[in-house]
Amino acid sequence: MTDSTFTLPSREDSLAAARRQLAHILRRDELVWVVSERYDEAKTTWDIDIVRQGAQGRWMRQRHRYDAQAGTLYFLGEAALSDEEFRSSRRSGTRFEVGALRR
16 A cells, blocks of 8 residues: 655745746746735635736736645736836835746
């Protein structure tokens, strides 16, 4: 008989995995800011909100969820930002270095 126990990654390891997966859906030279990262202990998921330029050239706030148990990143939607919301997001957010995480 084999031992089939599964150990969830730590909170820090799962955030690192979430960031790596997020980096793979972004262009290497893209300007992106992380404006929110929230961990749900009960669901072992990370909710990550980013600001990036959308397909039509408008700045968008996009929401993603990373399921640590499944190792899967989900796209939950996006909303266009006003100029003031964009400036505020840049001030309060953290620059996401896409190229550093893509390996």
